[in-house]
Amino acid sequence: MPRAIISPSVLASDFGILTAECKRMIKGGAEWLHMDVMDGHFVDNITMGAPILSCVSKGVPGIFMDCHMMVAEPEKWVDDIADAGGALYCFHLEATNAPIPLIDAIHNRNMRAGVAIAPDTPSTAITDEIANAADVLLVMTVYPGRGGQKFLERCVPKVAELRSRFPNKDIEVDGGVGPKTIDVCANAGSNVIVAGSAIFGAENPEQVIATLKSTVEAVQARLAN
Ligand SMILES: O=C(CO)[C@H](O)[C@H](O)COP(=O)(O)O
Ligand SMILES: [Fe+2]
Numbered sequence: 188m189p190r191a192i193i194s195p196s197v198l199a200s201d202f203g204i205l206t207a208e209c210k211r212m213i214k215g216g217a218e219w220l221h222m223d224v225m226d227g228h229f230v231d232n233i234t235m236g237a238p239i240l241s242c243v244s245k246g247v248p249g250i251f252m253d254c255h256m257m258v259a260e261p262e263k264w265v266d267d268i269a270d271a272g273g274a275l276y277c278f279h280l281e282a283t284n285a286p287i288p289l290i291d292a293i294h295n296r297n298m299r300a301g302v303a304i305a306p307d308t309p310s311t312a313i314t315d316e317i318a319n320a321a322d323v324l325l326v327m328t329v330y331p332g333r334g335g336q337k338f339l340e341r342c343v344p345k346v347a348e349l350r351s352r353f354p355n356k357d358i359e360v361d362g363g364v365g366p367k368t369i370d371v372c373a374n375a376g377s378n379v380i381v382a383g384s385a386i387f388g389a390e391n392p393e394q395v396i397a398t399l400k401s402t403v404e405a406v407q408a409r410l411a412n
Contacts, residue, residue, distance in 0.1 A: 188350075188354065188355070188376065188378060188407050188410065188411075189355060189356070189357050189378050190378065190407075191378050191379075191380070191399075191400045191403035191404050191407065192218050192219055192357070192378065192379045192380070193216065193217050193218065193219070193380050193382070193396045193399050193400050194217065194218070194219035194220065194221040194253045194359070194379060194380065194381045194382075195212045195217045195220060195221060195381075195382060195383065195386045195387065195392070195396070196221040196223060196255075196334060196361070196381050196382065196383030196386075197209065197212075197220055197221065197222060197223070197383075197387075198221075198223045198234065198334040198383045199334050199335070199383035199384045199386070199387035199388060200387050202235070205239070205242075205243055206242070206243055206246035206247050208387075209243060209246075209247045209250060210247055211392070212386070212392065212396075213247070213250070214393075215392050215393035215396050216393060216396040216397060216400065217386075217396055218251060219251045219252075219253040219274075219275070219379070220243075220247075220250055220251065220252055220253060221253045221255060221361070221381045221383070222235070222240055222243070222252050222253065222254045222255065222273075223235075223255050223257065223334070224236060224240075224254055224255065224256050224257060224258060224264075224268075225257045225258070225331075225332065226257065226258040226259060228258070228259035228260075229257050229258050229259040229279065229281075229282055229331070230257045230331050230332035231332060232332050232333060236264075236267070237264065237267035237268055237270065237271040238271070240252060240254065240268065240271040240272065240273060241270070241271035241272060243272075244271060244272025244273075245272075250272075250274075251274045251275070252271075252272060252273050252274050252275070253274065253275045253277065253301075253359075253379075253381075254268055254273040254274075254275060254276050254277060255277050255301075255303065255325070255361065255381075256268070256276060256277060256278045256279070256303075257279060257331045257332065258278075258279075258282065259282055260282070261276075261278035261279065261282050261283055261289060262283065262285075262289055262292065265289075265292050265293055265296055265298075266296065268298070269293075269296035269297065269298055273298055274298060274299060275298060275299040275300075275301050275322070275323060276293045276296075276298045276299070276300060276301065277300075277301025277302070277303050277323060277325050277359075278293075278300075278301070278302065278303065279303045279304070279305065279331070280302050280303065280304050280308060280312055280313065280317070281304070281305055281308055286302060286317050286320075287316065287317065287320055290302075290317075290320045290321055291320075299322040299323060300320070300321045300322050300323070301321060301322065301323035301324070301325050301359070302317055302318070302321045302323070302324055302325065303325035303326075303327060303331075303361075304324075304325070304326060304327065304345070305327050305330060305331055306327055306328070306329070306330055306339055306341075306342050309345070310326070310344075310345035310346075310348045310349050311348075313349065315352065318349070318352065318353050318356060321356075322356075322357060323356070323357040323358075323359055323379065324349050324353065324356055324357070324358050324359065325358075325359040325360075325361055325379075326342055326345050326346050326349065326358065326359070326360055326361075326377070327342065327360075327361050327362050328340075328342045328343070328360055328361065328362040328363055328364060328368075328372075329361075329362030329363050330362075331362075334383040334384055335383070335384045336362060336363055337363050338362065338363030338364060338365075338367075338368040339362070339363070340368075340371060343371050343372065343375045344375070346358055346360060346372065346375035346376055346377050347375040347376055349376070350375065350376025350377075351376075357378060357379050358376060358377045358378060358379065359377065359378075359379035359380070359381060360372045360377040360379070360380060360381065361381035362381070364380055364381060364382045364385065364399075365382050365384070365385025365386075365395065365399075366385065366395060366398050366399070369398070369399050369402045369403070370402060373402050373403045373405075373406040374406055377403070378403055378407070380399045380400075380403060382395070382399060
């Protein structure tokens with residue numbers, strides 16, 4: 188199984204000091220930073236776009252920006268996010284009729300391609316062809332649009348189904364994930380863990396990052412034996 192990666196969602200950070208918040212997370216053990224891009228169309232909220240991501244990538248050298256694109260026209264932003272320094276461009280399957288050409292366009296701009304599914308989209312919507320073309324599969328465990336929501340455990344079987352079909356793929360969970368909900372996610376086979384409020388809201392974010400990572404690693408070690 189691919190290794191455990193923790194990706195704190197900056198949605199729960201202080202946007203006024205965003206680069207400092209990213210540096211604090213990297214110092215605390217985060218490998219990726221999860222950047223929630225919302226356009227007010229795909230979801231009824233607006234967060235940040237390429238101009239802000241560009242400042243972050245300049246201000247935080249070496250950062251891996253895991254861009255979760257909650258946008259209605261994901262084809263439209265590939266160049267801007269690539270120019271801004273995005274490392275992973277994760278679009279919603281619900282937002283496009285042509286996922287394979289979109290994955291190709293993302294790869295042509297030297298970014299990794301991710302495919303996200305919202306709670307009401309079955310995992311089987313991610314066909315073998317789509318999953319094999321993509322680098323990351325993202326299963327949302329809340330409805331996209333806001334941070335701080337309650338974890339939807341009914342989404343977890345989708346992680347297990349995807350893991351059984353794709354043993355070597357990065358499978359990311361996002362929404363309401365923290366020390367209380369990591370066990371089910373890890374046992375189902377997710378290895379990329381997004382957490383916003385659970386990390387930024389903690390007195391000791393470093394400890395939460397370590398707990399999330401060690402939980403995934405313990406499950407992986409058990410499965411390997
Ligand atoms: O995509 C998202 C919301 O649409 C966020 O990444 C997600 O909600 C993370 O925040 P939290 O851990 O607080 O739920
Ligand atoms: Fe997200």
